[in-house]
Amino acid sequence: MSGALNDIRVIDLSTDLSGAWAARLFGDQGADVILAEPPTGHCLRHEPPFVANDDGDRESALHAYANWNKRSVVIQSETQLSELVGNADILITNERAPFSGLAETAIDALPENGIHLSVTPHGLTGPWASYPGNNLTLSSRVGWAAMNRRVDEPPLQLPVQQTGYITGVAAFVSGVAAVIRRQQSGQGETVDLSQLEALSLTCYPWALMGNYIGGDRVRYGVTGARTKEKPGPLWQTSDGYINFGFGEWKRWTDALTYLGVDEFANDEVFIPVLGRQQKDLKPVGQALADSVISRNKWDIFNKLAQLHCISGVVQNAQELLHCKQMKARSFHMQTNLGGKTRNTAGAPAKLSETPYQHHRDAPALGEHNGDSGRKTQPQAIVDGDKSTQPLSGVRVLTFTQAWSGTFATELLALLGADVVQIEARKRPDVWRGAGAPVPPAIRDENKEQSPLNTNGMYNSVNLNKRAITLDMGSEEGLSMFWQMLPSFDVVAENFSPHVMSNWGITMETLREKKPGIIFASLSGYGRQGPWSEFPANGATTEPMSGFASVHGYEDDAAANTAGLIPDPITGYYFAASILSAIHHRNKTGQGQRIDEAMMEAVAVQMGDGMLHCDATGEIPGPRGNRHPLHAPHNVYQDCDGEWLAIAVDSNESWQALCVTLGMMAEASDTTLSDAAGRKEAESRLDDLLATIVAEDTAANLETRLCQAGVAAAAVQPFEPVYADPSEHVLDRGFMVQLIHAECGQHYYATAPWIMKSLGRPPVEVSPRFGEHSQEVFSEELGLTTADYERLEAEGITGTTRL
Known part of the structure; x- marks a missing residue:
């Protein structure tokens, strides 16, 4: 089987994991990916963990994992790079604005209908566009570090590589969307993916919920304040x-x-x-x-x-390698590390016609210097309407509920798809609230308010959708579904595996009504295997997927995050798989079955640790705020008791830190001139920075350091980040003020990318319960008002809970 993107050529000019991971996902779906490397090699070649090969040299497990399905070409000149990019469809960069050097050369060489996929810490526009950033500082800016902390302990970042993986798949989503749009319009694109925005979406629902409630109830996330002595959430x-x-x-x-x-x-x-x-x-x-x-x-x-x-x-890397559910689903893949075949994580989802595949080990440096010609047939492009959104004309009928599935389908809606979400009057989306009242901060005696329409969780992940209610357990309700189906392109759901088949909805029955249908399912453990019907959610997937085994302070055995992060991670991969399937269907007319397991999709982001564990037997654990390679890399308390994150990731940023903070003795200390020396002196450097930061404010130091080229960020308290957004995210249009009929005016987070030729798409608030039932049934089935009123009286549809 060939991949959905086998007509695409990608030049990977990335300089961090996010861009490399996006490029690998393109390769997994069949794209021809060239890793354009400097003579010293891609940065991931130098990133721990390492394994020794038979020659005594060390190889990076992260490189072996994130750079498979690519060919390596060493760039020796601007002319060579221009020629390489000149016949590419997509160029991936991590260069911050303003562009310079090889990135500028490559962007200038991209064909007019080419796609520049830019993945940067804060986006290409806005006051922070030139600021550096990484997992630590972005965790601090979006609220994760403040939420994850234990009471009376320092803020805590997400596991060190997770921002790279998360923003990489978000970039892949936006890149495939641009490919779909180019196929129909003939237009190239600059896709500006902000890592800050992509990571914000992984915690933002809790902030909106908290802002609806008022006070600081979610200061420590959805699990509440934690101490080392208090049990839970593990x-x-x-x-x-x-x-x-x-x-x-x-x-x-x-x-x-x-x-x-x-x-x-x-x-x-x-x-x-x-x-x-x-x-x-x-x-x-x-x-x-x-x-x-x-x-x-x-x-x-x-x-x-x-x-x-x-x-x-909690499963650690070793347990994931032997997990019986994963083995039953043939999840694991093999690749070469240290001269031997090793096991690691496999595909984030199963696609029946265009599966994610490993077809090439990560390349040796310059392995393909003489073999960089195009390996794919160019994409068939038409000169069409250049004003439409990528998914204009695509229609999605979805049963998704709670977070993961609704987030994925919201991303499709923000890309222009018509997404119609089905609920039942007897079973509303659980994120509309399980018995919760109208939240205190938005109660208004002058409005008619329903608890079903005033939950911040639901309203955070259902923008741009239409909501209907339909009793699928009734003969007439099921008949109405089948009558509507031929007008839709995608059916999505995240029920337990038996639910849809109990209604008679299978790939076979769907194809009878709609050839070319894409049927996408998301569940805790997937549709096969001994655990397929076991219940799961984000809180249980964190330990089951291995995520909890690498999260926490250095003295922790394991820890869950404060905000059910598996849901948005799996949502990103679910959207990615659906978009790949849409592109394949646009080319061939062929639909397909998508089966995603939450446990597997999150475990994909544990793959470098699994690979290293299989090679060495070493099991990765929590690192706190430290980095395996770089130092200083930690949080420090300022004169007001606030916290500042500082991350030095190069010799240049080390010198900039020293000059900015007056550390002249350290600047000239040759034992600190490289990463290894600074890592060895990490505790001493932490003590020194703690003393310096304690004499100033985090806000002042953040500005000075970022302007000097050092990644730094004041640790932001959680809810205020989204109740009173920064000038930067407002300038970029990521956070927008919307008025909800029952909740009033609030800021809402939108898509984490900007397509330069289109700008931000229009945004509408999340729908009220059953709000569009009459509208959709009139459009699709020709129902009259009298017809609708009869169905409402019989409980088949309506706008109230039964």
């Missing part, structure tokens, strides 16, 4: 750690009786699921901690799964 067992989603357990009494928590098992206060999350569950959490400390984590996991009660164990 509970220690005899052989590891486990997450309990007991707020959602329907068989509460059975589960707590099994776990030996008899004092709460029959408590009528907690037995009803509806409203349980609003109760004080801390005593239950403590009782669970006392009970499970002597039990086996897998015994607990399997028993709770039998009860359909959600939980998830």
